[in-house]
Amino acid sequence: MTILTLAGGVGGAKLALGLDRALTAGEQTVVVNTGDDFEHLGLHIAPDIDTVVYTLAGLANREQGWGRQGESWAFMAALGALGGEAWFNLGDGDLAMHVTRTERLRGGEALSSITADIAARLGIASRILPMSDQPVRTVIETPEGDLAFQHWFVRDRCGPTVRAVRFAGIEAAAPLPAFLDALRASGLKALVIAPSNPFVSIAPILGLAGIDTAIRVLRRPRLAVSPIVGGAAIKGPAAKMLAELGHDVSALGVARCYAGLVDTFVVDGADAGLKPEIEALGMRCAVLDTVMRNDADKERLARAILALAENGA
Amino acid sequence: MTILTLAGGVGGAKLALGLDRALTAGEQTVVVNTGDDFEHLGLHIAPDIDTVVYTLAGLANREQGWGRQGESWAFMAALGALGGEAWFNLGDGDLAMHVTRTERLRGGEALSSITADIAARLGIASRILPMSDQPVRTVIETPEGDLAFQHWFVRDRCGPTVRAVRFAGIEAAAPLPAFLDALRASGLKALVIAPSNPFVSIAPILGLAGIDTAIRVLRRPRLAVSPIVGGAAIKGPAAKMLAELGHDVSALGVARCYAGLVDTFVVDGADAGLKPEIEALGMRCAVLDTVMRNDADKERLARAILALAENGA
Numbered sequence: 001m002t003i004l005t006l007a008g009g010v011g012g013a014k015l016a017l018g019l020d021r022a023l024t025a026g027e028q029t030v031v032v033n034t035g036d037d038f039e040h041l042g043l044h045i046a047p048d049i050d051t052v053v054y055t056l057a058g059l060a061n062r063e064q065g066w067g068r069q070g071e072s073w074a075f076m077a078a079l080g081a082l083g084g085e086a087w088f089n090l091g092d093g094d095l096a097m098h099v100t101r102t103e104r105l106r107g108g109e110a111l112s113s114i115t116a117d118i119a120a121r122l123g124i125a126s127r128i129l130p131m132s133d134q135p136v137r138t139v140i141e142t143p144e145g146d147l148a149f150q151h152w153f154v155r156d157r158c159g160p161t162v163r164a165v166r167f168a169g170i171e172a173a174a175p176l177p178a179f180l181d182a183l184r185a186s187g188l189k190a191l192v193i194a195p196s197n198p199f200v201s202i203a204p205i206l207g208l209a210g211i212d213t214a215i216r217v218l219r220r221p222r223l224a225v226s227p228i229v230g231g232a233a234i235k236g237p238a239a240k241m242l243a244e245l246g247h248d249v250s251a252l253g254v255a256r257c258y259a260g261l262v263d264t265f266v267v268d269g270a271d272a273g274l275k276p277e278i279e280a281l282g283m284r285c286a287v288l289d290t291v292m293r294n295d296a297d298k299e300r301l302a303r304a305i306l307a308l309a310e311n312g313a
Numbered sequence: 314m315t316i317l318t319l320a321g322g323v324g325g326a327k328l329a330l331g332l333d334r335a336l337t338a339g340e341q342t343v344v345v346n347t348g349d350d351f352e353h354l355g356l357h358i359a360p361d362i363d364t365v366v367y368t369l370a371g372l373a374n375r376e377q378g379w380g381r382q383g384e385s386w387a388f389m390a391a392l393g394a395l396g397g398e399a400w401f402n403l404g405d406g407d408l409a410m411h412v413t414r415t416e417r418l419r420g421g422e423a424l425s426s427i428t429a430d431i432a433a434r435l436g437i438a439s440r441i442l443p444m445s446d447q448p449v450r451t452v453i454e455t456p457e458g459d460l461a462f463q464h465w466f467v468r469d470r471c472g473p474t475v476r477a478v479r480f481a482g483i484e485a486a487a488p489l490p491a492f493l494d495a496l497r498a499s500g501l502k503a504l505v506i507a508p509s510n511p512f513v514s515i516a517p518i519l520g521l522a523g524i525d526t527a528i529r530v531l532r533r534p535r536l537a538v539s540p541i542v543g544g545a546a547i548k549g550p551a552a553k554m555l556a557e558l559g560h561d562v563s564a565l566g567v568a569r570c571y572a573g574l575v576d577t578f579v580v581d582g583a584d585a586g587l588k589p590e591i592e593a594l595g596m597r598c599a600v601l602d603t604v605m606r607n608d609a610d611k612e613r614l615a616r617a618i619l620a621l622a623e624n625g626a
Contacts (some may be wrong), residue, residue, distance in 0.1 A: 042416035072387045078409035083434050084416075092405035096391035099412075103355035103397075121396050 001189040003306070004182050009048045009203020010065045010235045011227050012194035013055035014292045019192070020056055020301030021295070025125035029182045030056075033196070034111070034130045035138035035167055035204035038150045040088050041079075043098040043309065044105050047150070048201065049115055049130055050097055057122035065235055067092045069133050077201075079178045089154045099235045112176055131205045134173035138200050139166050149200060158237040162244040167204050175208040183214050190309035191215065191262075193224035195290060197238040198257045199245065206261070215261050221309040224291055225301075226251035230270040234291065259283065264308055266290060316619070317495050318343045321514020322361045323378045323548045325507035326368035327605045329439065331615030333369050333503070336609070338438035342495045343369075346509070347424070347443045348451035348480055351463045353401050354392075356411040357418055360463070361514065362428055362443055363410055366456040370435035374608035378548055381406045400468045425489055442495075444518045447486035451513050453477050462513060473552040475557040480517050487590035488521040496527050503622035504528065504575075506537035508603060510551045511570040512558065515546050519574070528574050534622040535575045538603055538614075545582040547604065565590050572596065577621055579603060 003023060007014050007030050015175045016030045030052055037046045041163045047066065054060040054068055061069045071091035080086045097118070110133045119128045138149035142160035152160060156245065182188065196202055206212045215222065228251050233239040239249050247253035251271040258265065265283050267274060268290040278285040286308055292298045316336060318329050320343050329343045343365055350359045354615035360379065367373035367381055374382045384404035393399045393423035403411065411432070417427045423446045432441045455473035465473060495501065509515055519525045528535065541564050546552040552562050564580040568591045571578065578596050580587060581603040591598040599621055605611045 041412050042419055043412070068391075070406060074385045075388070075408050075412075076403035078406035079382075079413060081434065082409055082413050084409060084413040092385060092387035092408075093391035095405075095408060096395055096397060098390050099354050099356070099388075099408075100392060100395050100397040106355055118395055118537050120434055122392065165360075 001027065001187050002182065002185060002187060003190055003192060003309070005192045005194055006196075006202055006205050007031070007048070007052060007194040007291060008033045008196030009036070009185065012048070012196040012201060013052045013060070014146050014298050015192070015225060015302060015305075016052055017295065018292065018298030018300070019306070020124075020126045020193060021299045022302040022306060023126075024146075026127065028126040029129060029178075030126055031129050031131050031176070031179050031182070033201045034132060035136050035200060036149050036153075037135065038137070038148055040150070042102070043088075043090075043095075044102045045088070045090075045150075046099055046101070046111070046130070049111075050094070052128055053097075053119060053122065053124065055113070056119070056124045056126055056128070059122070067091045073191050080286075088150065090261040091270065112178065128179075129176050129178050131179060132173040132176055132208060134169065136170045136173045136204055136208075136237045137168040138204060139168050141166065153237065158240060162241050165199050165203065165241075165243070167207055170204065170207050173208060175211055180210070180214070183211075183218065188220050190221040190223060190306075191218060192305060193222075193258065193262065195225040195227040195234065197227060197233075197236055197241065198254055199238070199241045203290040212261070221264070221312055223264045223266060223286075223305055223308060224254075224258045224262045225266040225305070226254050226268065226271065228254050228271075229268040229291060250274060255281055255283065255285075266308070314340065314616070315495065315498060316341045316503055316505060316622070317501060318505045318507055319348045319509075319515055319518050320344070320361070320365060320507040321509030322364040324604070325361070325509040325514060326365045326373070327611050327614060328505070328507040328538060328618075329365055330368050330608065331605065331611030331613070332619075333437075333439045334612045335619060336439075339440065340397040341439040342442060342491075343439055344442050344444050344489070344492050344495070344518060346514045346517050347445060348449050348513060349462050349466075350448065351450070353459055353463070354398060354403075356403075356408075357415045357513070358401075358403075358411055358463075359414070359424070359443070362424075362441065365441055366410075366432060366435065366437065369432070369437045369439055369441070372435070380404050381487070384626050401463065425491065440491075442489050442491050444492060445486040445489055445521060447482065449483045449486045449517055449521075450481040451517060452481050454479065455561070466550065471553060475550075475554050477558070478512050478516065478554075480520055483517065483520050484522075488519060488524055493527070496524075496531065501533050502532040502537060503619075504531060505618060505622075506535075506571065506575065508538040508540040508547065510540060510546075510549055510554065511567055512551070512554045525574070534577070534625055536577045536579060536599075536618060536621060537567075537571045537575045538579040538618070539567050539581065539584065541567050542581040542585075542604060563587060568594055568596065568598075579618065579621070
């Protein structure tokens with residue numbers, strides 16, 4: 001029996017870690033957004049995959065929300081002195097990931113194969129799949145023009161107003177075959193959409209050919225966890241995007257994005273009052289403690305979600 | 314008036330630093346071997362250029378003889394855990410050089426342009442020129458087969474016997490135009506062959522089309538400093554190569570390599586006894602303290618060499 005988790009970066013990685021701890025080895029497959037990937041300094045950077053990999057390997061910097069714990073920064077200091085582009089921080093240890101992945105990609109190996117090998121070397125029990133082996137690149141449309149996601153997110157600190165989000169290359173990108181297999185597997189127990197940004201973490205995954213439809217017709221418990229708690233995002237620009245794209249800045253606003261896709265929408269106790277409106281969308285609303293401050297929180301939330309799935313969500 | 318120095322790695326960088334200190338800004342042009350360059354982990358590594366750049370910028374690790382002082386090694390530790398090729402040590406700060414240079418080369422910029430920009434950013438007063446903008450790759454022919462230079466030198470620790478040395482690509486590589494200009498400049502005061510390995514540091518420079526001939530007919534003082542002192546190399550495999558390639562393992566053996574190319578051959582006091590045999594080759598033999606233990610030694614040797622040049626070598 002497997003749990004299929006759809007995830008972006010930090011929030012997704014937290015729940016994926018909880019599920020990893022709550023399940024036995026190999027029971028969780030995490031499909032990770034690659035729309036945030038970009039080429040920087042000639043290196044292929046895959047921020048969401050790295051966050052999930054580092055988190056599940058116990059190597060993540062938990063305070064920072066990205067990169068590795070105990071990281072050093074000699075590379076960035078030297079890069080600045082040489083006149084290199086220094087707006088995107090790459091830690092010294094983290095660079096090993098980008099350099100070795102870039103070298104292997106240039107040698108013709110698929111991102112999924114590299115990711116699987118690295119996860120195995122780091123002793124990760126869950127299966128981590130990039131959503132696709134073909135490039136999909138999230139573009140933020142703003143009044144100042146189109147911006148590649150990391151330029152908007154990191155370089156411009158989410159400043160420019162978001163008019164729309166699009167995913168360059170998504171028509172040509174195929175969902176990873178192993179992702180499709182996991183969706184169709186007879187052993188699939190439940191689908192879990194992690195508390196990730198619906199517009200830039202989950203939408204690219206759902207936008208791959210056939211995925212949205214496959215999930216709509218899936219006869220398994222389908223659950224999503226709200227990344228918005230009490231009207232604010234736990235991390236990242238989800239609240240700003242909800243507002244600027246004309247949605248309610250609330251768990252309800254997120255629930256509306258998933259209408260028809262999930263059977264159960266999980267909100268935090270702070271949002272219990274939204275339950276009637278969420279259930280009016282045609283989904284159950286489960287109220288749990290969704291804020292994951294430590295590993296015990298993550299595992300507790302994961303077990304509660306598994307219990308919902310067990311009971312048919 | 315300019316001094317044109319031909320250099321490889323450590324020994325060449327030491328004398329280049331001495332000349333840099335003894336001359337005024339811009340008076341020294343250092344032409345550096347690129348035969349040791351190689352692609353590793355998808356990065357373009359130029360060990361001799363880096364040693365000269367780091368040395369002249371005051372950033373070199375003097376004990377180690379390569380890389381940067383105060384270097385950290387988080388990248389290598391992480392690379393090993395990810396299964397990357399870890400036989401060639403790349404320090405965290407050093408990586409900035411390789412990453413930014415590789416990115417700029419891929420973008421179409423010439424190695425000479427990148428090197429000049431980086432030298433300027435690091436405040437280096439001498440001009441540093443790669444011998445060519447086209448790739449030349451030193452190959453060590455051994456009983457175990459042909460080995461790329463860094464594989465023989467670093468990975469195999471100079472173990473396999475050297476049967477011959479060749480320079481792949483040298484016919485197609487043009488000497489850097491600025492190198493030719495410096496050789497022909499009316500302001501050229503002297504040519505100095507640094508105490509570098511004659512077979513793998515100086516031979517590739519001399520092997521570029523027209524260079525050997527241009528030096529043979531050059532009507533300026535031409536000096537070379539022996540990298541062999543008392544029958545041993547100060548650093549690196551020069552002595553082993555002399556022996557295995559059938560030469561005398563001595564300053565005399567090196568002097569024979571430069572017969573017809575230099576007017577004056579500089580040996581250390583330890584080798585004063587070789588003077589008659591060296592002068593029998595048709596060159597003067599100057600005896601100086603050539604072992605450079607510290608910056609004062611480097612500048613003293615440089616000033617002594619400049620004095621020889623001043624007196625017509």
